[in-house]
Amino acid sequence: xxxxxxxxxxxxxxxxxxxxxxxxxxxxxxxxxxxxxxxxxxxxxxxxxxxxxxxxxxxxxxxxxxxxxxxxxxxxxxxxxxxxxxxxxxxxxxxxxxxxxxxxxxxxxxxxxxxxxxxxxxxxxxxxxxxxxxxxxxxxxxxxxxxxxxxxxxxxxxxxxxxxxxxxxxxxxxxxxxxxxxxxxxxxxxxxxxxxxxxxxxxxxxxxxxxxxxxxxxxxxxxxxxxxxxxxxxxxxxxxxxxxxxxxxxxxxxxxxxxxxxxxxxxxxxxxxxxxxxxxxxxxx
Numbered sequence: 001x002x003x004x005x006x007x008x009x010x011x012x013x014x015x016x017x018x019x020x021x022x023x024x025x026x027x028x029x030x031x032x033x034x035x036x037x038x039x040x041x042x043x044x045x046x047x048x049x050x051x052x053x054x055x056x057x058x059x060x061x062x063x064x065x066x067x068x069x070x071x072x073x074x075x076x077x078x079x080x081x082x083x084x085x086x087x088x089x090x091x092x093x094x095x096x097x098x099x100x101x102x103x104x105x106x107x108x109x110x111x112x113x114x115x116x117x118x119x120x121x122x123x124x125x126x127x128x129x130x131x132x133x134x135x136x137x138x139x140x141x142x143x144x145x146x147x148x149x150x151x152x153x154x155x156x157x158x159x160x161x162x163x164x165x166x167x168x169x170x171x172x173x174x175x176x177x178x179x180x181x182x183x184x185x186x187x188x189x190x191x192x193x194x195x196x197x198x199x200x201x202x203x204x205x206x207x208x209x210x211x212x213x214x215x216x217x218x219x220x221x222x223x224x225x226x227x228x229x230x231x232x233x234x235x236x237x238x239x240x241x242x243x244x245x246x247x248x249x250x251x252x253x254x255x256x257x258x259x260x261x262x263x264x265x266x267x268x269x270x271x272x273x274x275x276x277x278x279x280x281x282x283x284x285x
Contacts, residue, residue, distance in 0.1 A: 001198065003027040004052035004094075006037050006085055007059030011156040012099060015191035016056055023195065028052075032059065038081040043088045054198045055089040057082060057098045057136075060129070064103070067125040068244040078128035083135030090140035097194055102149035102182065102209075104130040107248020112213075114254045115147075115205040123245040133205070144197055145205045149251055150219075152272075153187025154280055159216070160273065161280070163223045173232030174224070178217035180238060182251035183209030186272020196262045206261065207253035210269035222270060226277050 003020040007013040008029020020027035028050055035046045037059045047055065060078050061067060067074040082098060089096040103126035104119040121127040133145045152158035166174055185208070193208045214222075217235045224231055238247065255266045 001025045001054050002050065002052045003054045003056065003195070003198070004047065004050050005029040005056045005058060006035065006043075007032070007057065009155070010058055010062075011151060011153040011158060011187045012190055012194075013056075013058040014155045015153055015187040016058065016194055019188070019191035019195055025195075036081075037085050038076055040084050040088065043084055044091070047088050047092045047094065052092075052094050054195075055085065055094045055096045056194055056198070057085045057096065059085070060099070060132075062125070064123060064125045064247075065244040067123065067128060071124050071128075074124050074128040075131060078125070079131035079135060082132030083139045086136040086139035086143055089143070095198060096136070096140050096143040097198055098132065098136045098143060098145050099194075100133050100145050100147045100205075101126065101129045102147060102251045102253055103248060104133070104147065105248060105251070107250050109250050112252045112254035113207070115207055115257055122248070125245060137204070142203045144202055146194060146197065147205065147207050147253060148185050148190055149209045149253055150182045150184045151187055151190060152184060153276060159184075159219065160223055160276060163220050164227060167224065167227065167229045167231055171231070173234045174220055175234050175236045175240075176217045176220040177238050177241060178215050178235030180247055180249055180251065181213055181215050182248070183211070183213055183253060184219055184269040184273070185209045186267070186269060186276055188275055189267045189272050193258065193262070193266075197258070200261050202261050206257050207255055208258045208266065209253045209255060210267050210272055211255075211265075212268070213252045214269070222273065226270075226273050
């Protein structure tokens with residue numbers, strides 16, 4: 001299946017291109033410097049030249065705190081541009097998968113969020129991504145919006161490598177938020193999921209993350225253990241680390257629809273963590 005990935009040099013985009021090529025699919029990842037997803041003419045030209053059967057849109061402004069001060073840019077990239085890509089893919093007869101986020105929910109729940117649960121973003125990032133979902137499904141009703149969470153992988157900033165870098169700098173103990181709970185998701189597993197969904201006929205929204213739910217604190221402890229580091233990890237409250245954008249306290253996504261669509265369970269994030277550590281150097285950096 002010919003696969004074109006916008007945002008193809010980010011963590012998920014790179015992993016998706018690599019996963020597609022391992023399947024023997026012709027795949028091309030495009031960076032923003034090659035094609036600005038807000039430029040309709042350039043998006044249409046890229047699709048016309050590559051002639052994809054599947055378009056995966058990973059392009060986004062993902063710096064959550066920066067979005068608070070760059071609201072117009074956030075909505076332009078995460079909202080308007082998402083609709084541009086969807087319209088171009090639909091016009092070319094290509095299947096579209098658009099990547100979204102758990103931040104579309106307010107995080108006040110106490111059970112995994114299902115696709116049909118009402119959204120309530122608390123940050124500009126979450127609101128802009130929700131606007132992108134709306135524009136995608138309006139422009140391409142047969143498209144699939146995949147919400148995911150706490151992504152880590154090679155090729156970009158992520159929590160795992162932040163913890164490893166702190167350890168390498170001699171920070172001991174690590175102070176990590178313990179009152180936010182979510183689902184870490186390795187980009188390699190997410191890429192596999194996106195391609196599996198690309199082969200399905202599903203449309204609308206679907207949730208995908210790795211099991212099991214965990215706090216940032218417990219995630220950090222497992223990172224330290226997996227890397228063989230000998231440092232302490234201390235739990236702290238979110239209030240001790242004020243940030244411009246509020247974070248969801250409970251950010252767990254229900255994955256039953258995904259599992260039904262592809263006929264397999266989601267993977268364990270611990271396996272993804274082990275893959276990532278091996279692929280990026282093994283010991284903490």
